[in-house]
Amino acid sequence: GAVVSQHPSRVICKSGTSVKIECRSLDFQATTMFWYRQFPKQSLMLMATSNEGSKATYEQGVEKDKFLINHASLTLSTLTVTSAHPEDSSFYICSASRGGESGNTIYFGEGSWLTVV
């Protein structure tokens, strides 16, 4: 079954509005989660590291004021795309790490398709 869950799986919003995507770790706590975006036929690109109880760390070239990340609890991180534009349309994916006998394994959410019209 799913280890990391995202919601919504698909969302359409109007230009200029904001949209929130949730990422939840199921049955385990994640002090750190990661957000990726993926354009068609391209690989995943890391956007930011979400840290529980502190500010997110953004990768170079990612606008922190546009992609707001909140990690308010040990099982939930949210990505808010503010003042969305059509070029923000993409596939957004989160990940979290869960410990096990042979180390930590990273699990990914199902992904969220964002279409800005």
Next chain:
Amino acid sequence: DAKTTQPTSMDCAEGRAANLPCNHSTISGNEYVYWYRQIHSQGPQYIIHGLKNNETNEMASLIITEDRKSSTLILPHATLRDTAVYYCIVRVSGYQKVTFGIGTKLQVIP
């Protein structure tokens, strides 16, 4: 993380074994080899990982060479649902930041 090299694409006949190679010649002693796959329009799915011993689970087998500079993911009986992009990643267990390469696009042919 050590860099990995994978073929861009591969074909495999349905029902046959799919062998996906990965080179990681600069792997460090404490880095694991992880395999993920991404089926179209879905998030990456964890398949298997290993350090130096061969590993097998319900999805696949992972063969790591003795010098650990390369590995092979084996899907024993490929089905059409195994068509996906397969990513080989090497990373230290406690390090959570993952960089994805292009991966191998596996096409299972009827």
